[in-house]
Amino acid sequence: MSLYYVQKLLYQLNRDPHARARFDENFEGLLDDFDLTEEEKAALRAPDIGLLYVMGVNGQILMHYAALRGFEWDRYIQAMRDGLKLHGPVRAGLYLTTDGRGAV
Numbered sequence: 001m002s003l004y005y006v007q008k009l010l011y012q013l014n015r016d017p018h019a020r021a022r023f024d025e026n027f028e029g030l031l032d033d034f035d036l037t038e039e040e041k042a043a044l045r046a047p048d049i050g051l052l053y054v055m056g057v058n059g060q061i062l063m064h065y066a067a068l069r070g071f072e073w074d075r076y077i078q079a080m081r082d083g084l085k086l087h088g089p090v091r092a093g094l095y096l097t098t099d100g101r102g103a104v
Helices: 003-015 017-024 026-032 038-045 051-055 059-068 073-087
Strands: none
Touching: 003 017, 003 038, 003 051, 017 026, 026 038, 026 073, 038 051, 051 059, 051 073, 059 073
């Protein structure tokens, strides 16, 4: 897993107008600029906010991507909860917990 690159991509989408333009114009090309696994690319394409959360994407970064993809706050929170049910505990990163439930 390349959690660093997923988070870097999402950070760039939030901060860099050029990255945002590429998101709108050539999303696949933008994904190819980052060293991502197929699972990560699929989660970003879907968008599967719950899976991205379970992969360990920081919630502060993820919430901006969720908003970009049309998720309102309540739907974003529910997507993370659903991710834990569908994909299991958080795998890495800040929200990794020893109880296997995640931080939501």
